[in-house]
Amino acid sequence: MVNSLNELAGNIHIHTRYSDGSGDIPTIAGAAEKAGLDFIIITDHHHLQGKAEEGYYGKVMVLVGSEINEECNHYLALDIEQPVPGNDHHPQEVIDMVNNQGGFGFIAHGIEKGSLLYRNGKTYPWNDWRATGFTGIDIWSYLSQWRDEITGIPKGFFLYFNPHYAFKKGPMKPLLRKWDELLRKRMVVGIGCSDAHAIKLKLGPWRPVLSDYYLCFRCINTHLFVKEPLSGDFEKDKAQIYQALKSGRCFVGYDFFRKTTGFNFVAKDQGKTALMGEKIRLTEKTVLEVEVPEAAKIFLIKDGRKFRETMGKRSRFSWLGKGVYRVEAYLPHGRGHRAWIFSNPIFLE
Ligand SMILES: [Zn+2]
Ligand SMILES: [Zn+2]
Known part of the structure; x- marks a missing residue:
């Protein structure tokens, strides 16, 4: 019915061994291909070390940006060529430096509840909602929301084996309210993020993996529409994906129980x-x-x-x-x- 554009599904906000994730880029791309994704966006902390490995891995495009800032105001900077220094206290400067390079970006996990089982309830929220110039916000964030549902050890076990329970009701209501408030003033693009790290824990003989790549790639994805079918020319296809993300020609879907492709x-x-x-x-x-x-x-x-x-x-x-x-x-x-x-x-x- 609706349009003749081409839909692509991708996963955004992924950490590799180049920061605090456990996988390397080819392995992560393999997990994405197995999950049926068209693209993934790697955002290691502070640097662009993975950039040299951007490209097609089979059918999957691997794009590399960077997650900036430490204790708060995490910002996903995309389409940048040079690393941008962090500035926890003045996130506007980070946004501006990304834009000055011709890049764009998204506020990551802007509102969090925290979990007492993780660093005593430590959160990494966005504090400066008067900031301007950001492209959009992450409205549905896998790792942050999953962690924040862990209110005790029994619940932690439950959510490890039943991760989808944490997302049944959708994105956190305060985050959606904030998005709606921002939309009254201007277009603010909503995306979904995994923040996948595949954190490997050792609990006695048990070796749980938190935010496993393959699991995350089947959950909260961002689907977007590009005007021309992918050509196989990486630079050209990348430009199309970034254009769709910048303009908000996209939606967020929870693909695990039924793929959202076709919306x-x-x-x-x-x-x-x-x-x-x-x-x-x-x-x-x-x-x-x-x-x-x-x-x-x-x-x-x-x-x-x-x-x-x-x-x-x-x-x-x-x-x-x-x-x-x-x-x-x-x-x-x-x-x-x-x-x-x-x-x-x-x-x-
Ligand atoms: Zn973060
Ligand atoms: Zn992250």
Whole structure:
């Protein structure tokens, strides 16, 4: 129905052996290919050591950015050629230095609850929400949300063996509220992140791995739309992926129980189409169309509030007012539903 663009699925915010992750790039790319991803974005702390290894690994594109800052204000800097020095106290300077290089970036795990089992509840939040110039925020973060659900040792064991339980209700509500608040002022792109490290623990004879790459690559992914099919020319394909991320032509999906590939959300008006991240002039003929790959409960969110609710594979909404619209889809699961898809917004003006 919706558009003739090409959908790609990828996983963003990954650590390798070059910082505090346990895997090397070829191994991580292998896990991504096995998970059926088209691209992954590595963001080791502070440097671009992996950059020399960017490229195609089989069908998977490996892109390399960097995660900047230490104790707070973690920023994912993409499409940069030079490492950017951290500045925990003035994250605006980090954002500006990334932009000055022609790069762009995302606020990582901006709001966290913390877990008493991890460094006594230590968190790494974003503190300066007056900052400007960032492209977007990570709205759904695997490692941070999984850890924060661990309220004690029994719950830790439970969540190790049942990780998907931590994500049943979707992204943290305060983070979605913050995103909706920012969207009232300008386009702020929402992405999903894994922060996969594959941390190897030794607990007596037991060797658990936290945020395993292959597991993470089947959970919170960012799906985006590129105008031309991938060519195999790395630089050209990379530019397309970065363009889609910058403009918000993407959505966040929890791919484990049912892949989210095939989702779409557009606005249409007398032959004109607006994609996610775009704006369109509202008339009495404007409609919003949603398509999901499996019948699901759909919420149309307007200016941060639930506006309409439907169930099915295709929905069409008319009689709309001016505002910022985004979609949340919940997949039937067991006796209820679980959070599945979070779209980027379309602006009706
Ligand atoms: Zn971080
Ligand atoms: Zn990280």
